[in-house]
Amino acid sequence: MRTINTLFLTGSHFNPDQEELATLAALFPQIQLTSVSMLDYTPQHIQQAQIIVGLPKAQDLKLATNLRWLQTPSSGVGQYVDPTLYAADPILLTNARGTYGKQIADHIIGMIIAFNHNLLRYHDQMKAKLWKRYFPTKDLWESTLLIIGLGDIGNQLAVRAKAHNLRVLAVKRTKTEKPAWVDELGTEDDLEAFLPQADYVALCAASTSQTEHLLDAKRISLLPHGAFVCNIGRGNLIDEEALVEALQSGHIGGAGLDVTTVEPLPFDHVLWTLPNVLITPHASGLSPSDPHQVFSLFLQNLALYLEEKPLINLVDFTRAY
Numbered sequence: 001m002r003t004i005n006t007l008f009l010t011g012s013h014f015n016p017d018q019e020e021l022a023t024l025a026a027l028f029p030q031i032q033l034t035s036v037s038m039l040d041y042t043p044q045h046i047q048q049a050q051i052i053v054g055l056p057k058a059q060d061l062k063l064a065t066n067l068r069w070l071q072t073p074s075s076g077v078g079q080y081v082d083p084t085l086y087a088a089d090p091i092l093l094t095n096a097r098g099t100y101g102k103q104i105a106d107h108i109i110g111m112i113i114a115f116n117h118n119l120l121r122y123h124d125q126m127k128a129k130l131w132k133r134y135f136p137t138k139d140l141w142e143s144t145l146l147i148i149g150l151g152d153i154g155n156q157l158a159v160r161a162k163a164h165n166l167r168v169l170a171v172k173r174t175k176t177e178k179p180a181w182v183d184e185l186g187t188e189d190d191l192e193a194f195l196p197q198a199d200y201v202a203l204c205a206a207s208t209s210q211t212e213h214l215l216d217a218k219r220i221s222l223l224p225h226g227a228f229v230c231n232i233g234r235g236n237l238i239d240e241e242a243l244v245e246a247l248q249s250g251h252i253g254g255a256g257l258d259v260t261t262v263e264p265l266p267f268d269h270v271l272w273t274l275p276n277v278l279i280t281p282h283a284s285g286l287s288p289s290d291p292h293q294v295f296s297l298f299l300q301n302l303a304l305y306l307e308e309k310p311l312i313n314l315v316d317f318t319r320a321y
């Protein structure tokens, strides 16, 4: 049996335990496994691997002369969709779409409720032992949420928003049939009509050349005064300078940011200082089950790879996600 050099780059979303490694060895004895932390790999590790599961630095893929398949534990693969990165061509690129939707949708709902019910203000007031009451901005069930990017995360969010009786508008790259949990579905062409209706906007789109600054200064100005913007996709989906200005002027009432243009957000960045901003450190996707989910996705894909069948979550280099 020919062995297949496989490299696991372990990290927060992919960290197989002993039981999982034993399953892999029992089911696929041809896999010659090297497992190393994503922070500690060497050029030799990359050079030898036919399969990599993890997030190697994109520029290191030039060293990957034996690579046939890269499975990422992330859903976003913006850094890997440039075909000129690869020493070997063509390679199969698969992502972990489908393992993040539920926990990130919960995180966004948490941010929306924290903003609407003034929880951040009350938390600040606690430090001064201050007893002062505020009305919520508007009842959630009288409000509208616009979801930009109706993929796995966007759909999970829409389902949860419907449970709170929000009206849900959504846009995606191409128009398809409207799911029952969305009230109106459109594409980027509909943003000008949708934005003025949105009390809340959630950025859940893939980061591509088309979605860079999808929410720019002009589109931000179309939002109603006091709207709340939540970004869990990638920092470059929104013009961050325009966002800061709109937050400072009060045109945007608040923002929940799990992602920023530069990560970690620099120590001296103004976003750290704005009272109406909640920053989480690219943490919305963390869940106890996701390292296991990515491993089981890899096992399913490995069986397909060995049978030369189409892989799950194959990334399309032309649409870039």
Ligand SMILES: NC(=O)C1=CN([C@@H]2O[C@H](COP(=O)(O)OP(=O)(O)OC[C@H]3O[C@@H](n4cnc5c(N)ncnc54)[C@H](O)[C@@H]3O)[C@@H](O)[C@H]2O)C=CC1
Pocket: 074, 075, 076, 077, 097, 098, 100, 101, 104, 148, 149, 150, 151, 152, 153, 154, 171, 172, 173, 174, 187, 188, 204, 205, 206, 207, 208, 210, 211, 232, 233, 234, 258, 259, 282, 283, 284, 285, 286, 321
């Ligand atoms: N904060 C975090 O920890 C995480 C962030 N992400 C980010 O969220 C993104 C979405 O994740 P999933 O829902 O799992 O991916 P997905 O592949 O299911 O969804 C991507 C969505 O982007 C939309 N899109 C692409 N181009 C568009 C355009 N021009 N206009 C409007 N919509 C467009 C697509 O229509 C699709 O609905 C990822 O690409 C990643 O960047 C994903 C997982 C974790």
Ligand SMILES: O=C(O)C(=O)COP(=O)(O)O
Pocket: 012, 013, 073, 074, 075, 076, 077, 100, 282, 285
């Ligand atoms: O899946 C994604 O795209 C993510 O953003 C997940 O977070 P990560 O960058 O893998 O820590």
